[in-house]
Amino acid sequence: MYEFIDILIEEDVKIVETSGRSPESLMPRLKEHGFTVLHKVANVKNAVSAEKLGVDAIIIVGNETGGHPGMGDVGTLVMLPRAVDSVNIPVIAGGGFSDGRGLISALSLGAEGIVMGTRFMATQEAPIHENVKQWMVSANETDTVVIQRNIGSPSRVALNAVSKEVDKLENEGATIEELIPLITGQRSKKVYFEGNLDGGIWSCGQSVGLIKEILTVNELIKQIVQEAKNSFEFIQSRIESIRT
Amino acid sequence: MYEFIDILIEEDVKIVETSGRSPESLMPRLKEHGFTVLHKVANVKNAVSAEKLGVDAIIIVGNETGGHPGMGDVGTLVMLPRAVDSVNIPVIAGGGFSDGRGLISALSLGAEGIVMGTRFMATQEAPIHENVKQWMVSANETDTVVIQRNIGSPSRVALNAVSKEVDKLENEGATIEELIPLITGQRSKKVYFEGNLDGGIWSCGQSVGLIKEILTVNELIKQIVQEAKNSFEFIQSRIESIRT
Numbered sequence: 001m002y003e004f005i006d007i008l009i010e011e012d013v014k015i016v017e018t019s020g021r022s023p024e025s026l027m028p029r030l031k032e033h034g035f036t037v038l039h040k041v042a043n044v045k046n047a048v049s050a051e052k053l054g055v056d057a058i059i060i061v062g063n064e065t066g067g068h069p070g071m072g073d074v075g076t077l078v079m080l081p082r083a084v085d086s087v088n089i090p091v092i093a094g095g096g097f098s099d100g101r102g103l104i105s106a107l108s109l110g111a112e113g114i115v116m117g118t119r120f121m122a123t124q125e126a127p128i129h130e131n132v133k134q135w136m137v138s139a140n141e142t143d144t145v146v147i148q149r150n151i152g153s154p155s156r157v158a159l160n161a162v163s164k165e166v167d168k169l170e171n172e173g174a175t176i177e178e179l180i181p182l183i184t185g186q187r188s189k190k191v192y193f194e195g196n197l198d199g200g201i202w203s204c205g206q207s208v209g210l211i212k213e214i215l216t217v218n219e220l221i222k223q224i225v226q227e228a229k230n231s232f233e234f235i236q237s238r239i240e241s242i243r244t
Numbered sequence: 245m246y247e248f249i250d251i252l253i254e255e256d257v258k259i260v261e262t263s264g265r266s267p268e269s270l271m272p273r274l275k276e277h278g279f280t281v282l283h284k285v286a287n288v289k290n291a292v293s294a295e296k297l298g299v300d301a302i303i304i305v306g307n308e309t310g311g312h313p314g315m316g317d318v319g320t321l322v323m324l325p326r327a328v329d330s331v332n333i334p335v336i337a338g339g340g341f342s343d344g345r346g347l348i349s350a351l352s353l354g355a356e357g358i359v360m361g362t363r364f365m366a367t368q369e370a371p372i373h374e375n376v377k378q379w380m381v382s383a384n385e386t387d388t389v390v391i392q393r394n395i396g397s398p399s400r401v402a403l404n405a406v407s408k409e410v411d412k413l414e415n416e417g418a419t420i421e422e423l424i425p426l427i428t429g430q431r432s433k434k435v436y437f438e439g440n441l442d443g444g445i446w447s448c449g450q451s452v453g454l455i456k457e458i459l460t461v462n463e464l465i466k467q468i469v470q471e472a473k474n475s476f477e478f479i480q481s482r483i484e485s486i487r488t
Contacts, residue, residue, distance in 0.1 A: 075319035077340035096321035104352035
């Protein structure tokens with residue numbers, strides 16, 4: 001890992017996201033060089049531990065997230081306020097966010113911002129095959145599945161022939177050795193770069209069900225800002241209707 | 245069911261919540277008598293069908309909900325805006341809500357209101373045993389489990405000796421006949437009324453992790469209103485900090 005930090009210093013990067021394991025061993029060097037460290041977690045306990053290690057902010061993801069949700073199935077709607085109540089550093093929310101309504105909902109629960117992965121995959125700039133982007137536009141919110149919970153590494157991926165097979169094998173008690181030929185990242189490349197939708201497993205969050213079109217990143221951000229304004233005004237109108 | 249409607253007419257009830265199956269057979273009689281009908285669903289498809297049947301509003305619950313979530317594990321954060329986008333009647337949100345922050349988050353996603361079940365169980369007025377209420381205050385967001393998915397009737401319940409046993413039996417392929425002695429409502433009564441926390445299964449949502457104290461209903465509602473105001477002001481402050 002230290003060689004990555006050397007590159008970050010060389011390239012004058014200011015903000016680092018750590019995740020997947022405790023950032024403890026990296027913290028002295030990261031702090032020595034003045035990085036802002038965001039640590040991503042999938043449960044409240046790890047958020048509390050990371051705060052103690054001196055990270056600057058927490059990114060917490062709920063069960064809706066593509067990639068790695070927690071071992072349980074706690075939704076972002078509950079996980080996020082629990083994290084906000086449990087640490088004193090800023091919390092950024094992930095898992096289920098794809099638009100400006102979601103951004104305002106995260107703020108309402110005490111987050112300082114959101115992270116989006118799935119939504120940015122369906123942008124014109126994303127360096128993945130057009131077939132994947134088109135699938136994302138047509139997919140709905142039930143078209144993902146969490147696999148690898150049985151082997152302690154839960155992963156939310158798009159529903160396809162391979163993830164269905166992995167799910168089936170896991171239910172039959174398959175070992176990690178039996179699953180590796182199916183879950184290997186080598187196969188995922190067939191999806192991303194060759195556009196073979198059943199080529200392997202690939203991370204995808206439930207928010208895929210909310211994606212309606214492939215935009216440029218610029219258009220997407222502008223749209224999110226506009227949606228956030230609309231969402232805020234909707235809340236305001238409902239509060240005013242109570243007062244009057 | 246018709247005899248229930250007779251009682252509702254007699255008692256001059258104005259609003260009816262239907263759920264668990266299509267309200268189709270009840271609608272002519274309910275509409276004839278001018279009831280406002282809220283139909284509760286756990287997926288978007290059923291929301292669309294209910295709108296076509298003429299219900300007045302949808303209650304949609306995500307995977308966080310106590311009682312019956314959908315067959316998938318779609319969180320409220322995604323399910324709710326999907327429902328709002330899919331029907332033209334008002335949508336009320338359930339699953340994961342316990343406080344004023346949650347209320348504002350629901351509005352931000354386009355809901356006209358929230359339903360809470362779990363939170364009201366931990367109020368002084370709730371006619372259930374004190375042991376249950378105390379457990380709820382001490383429980384965290386991971387202390388629930390979805391059982392009965394294998395038999396087509398998913399149910400989120402409190403984690404206890406019985407629900408763990410049901411979960412285990414289901415993973416071993418148990419039939420509904422084998423599960424009934426454990427999941428029967430007769431056993432649930434031992435929890436609710438005798439305070440035996442391992443007496444049977446009982447519905448409990450993930451929002452149990454956010455419950456910190458047993459309040460009167462009056463105190464709870466006042467607290468929610470105050471929290472909602474704070475949440476709204478927090479959003480406002482974040483928007484202003486961008487503008488300046």
